[in-house]
Amino acid sequence: MPSNTSADRTSRRRGIAAAAAVLVVALVLGVVSAVATANKDTSGASGGSAATVATPEAQPPSEQDAELLALARRDADDPHAVGRADAPVVMIEYSDFQCPFCGKFARDTKPELMKYVEDGTLRIEWRHFPLFGEESENAARAGYAAAQQDRFWQFHDVVYSEERKRNSGVFAPGKVEEMAREAGVPDIDRFRADMKSKKAGAFVTADSEEGYRLGVTSTPAFLVNSQPILGAQPLETFEAAIESAAKAAKAAGGTGAPGKESDKNTGEEAAE
Template sequence: MTPSVPSSSRRARRRTAAVGVLVAAAVTAAFALTLDDSAHRDDTPDPSAVVTGSAAPPPADDSLLALARRDPSDALAVGRADAPVVMIEYSDFQCPFCRQFAQNTEPELLRSYVDRGVLRIEWRNFPVFGEESEQAALAGWAAGQQGRFWEFHDVAYGEPRERNAGEFSEEKLTGMAREAGITDIGRFQADMASDKARSAVREDQEEGFRLGVTSTPAFLINGRPVLGAQPVATFTEAVETAAKAAKAAGR
């Protein structure tokens, strides 16, 4: 019997799948770069410290643009849903370098790009430091259910906190929620303990793991990986480059 010949559509699907595997492998390799572990794990980092990879990240890949959710109702995002550039941020509330980014870099990105409609920032919970990181992630999600995620984010990163020493206990997290302006504390606590919260955090984590994220903070800017608490100029260059590319592509 003569072997059947795959249809053109089937061959196309196979080519598409193969490309997808190659793209995923490339991004995994980028995010799996060995970071300076001593810098990343230091509980009291030098504020000027920068976490960098051992090689430059690859250029943007349009195939990864689909990771941007662009959901107008996403409480863990800021900026226009149709902004030409989306920065996905994988972070842990106990990570000192995430705090460094939140205090020193993010405000400039908000002023220069988010407020102008150029950039959208989508937060992904990526707790890596144990139970208190998990609890903080659940609390952030719960704050978002009352429209106060970014206020909670600012409170949580507002001061240095010793890792896994009770700084993110349920009692402390409730206090942070009050400070962030959350009025229905009963709902906040119920949301934090819900299966829906755990599912949302797990979804974010699994997305990061699939990409090869191993430490925080890690970012995708229209498909271009940026690793660690890089200087403002690194993010500015990445956003400007992505915005120009989006304009050229008619997005």
């Protein structure tokens, strides 16, 4: 039995590696496109881009697609996720709270995508991907701490409510505590302790390592089921990807993750 388990794990790692190679190629193509088409007004930021990956026609998932689809956690109690656990489409978002492009997506695009969450089509799963040093790490830990009191998305909305200057002390411990209060985190002492905990560090590291294994090097980066999208793309790019993924899931005879309980974090609750 142990040998079979080891073989299964080895096979899965190889599958993820192969799927990751596909994602890396797509992300590299996105970066090349970004260099050619990025808006000149980037506010000096080194994350995000104006790149996109063409939406494929709906079709049953390949073996590599299946490995990417398996990255969705679909945990009904995950406070970092919004939408039904059995939604046919899962969008994984790798983001940094200091990234201006992530903020643009959060302010301009995510609210428009909530219609898909509300009708049961889409689930959004956040991954912490701190890129810009100590303050990014601090902000990610703060996000984790807010999540322990079911206030992650409220904290997310407070952080991204305005563009903040990177590495300027905005995400110092006292500042993120103020954001947590604004987000309605009830127990600030617990928030402070959770931020400093080993669990917070391990959680953020695990999220980041998942992204790096896939070849993510800038934020925001997304997986819409198995389709990568790089940067704060126009709304239409995400709508096309979500609708294509939903059609592909239907063509494959699936509606998400059968047998899994619906996520308690509905779009309505996340908007509170």
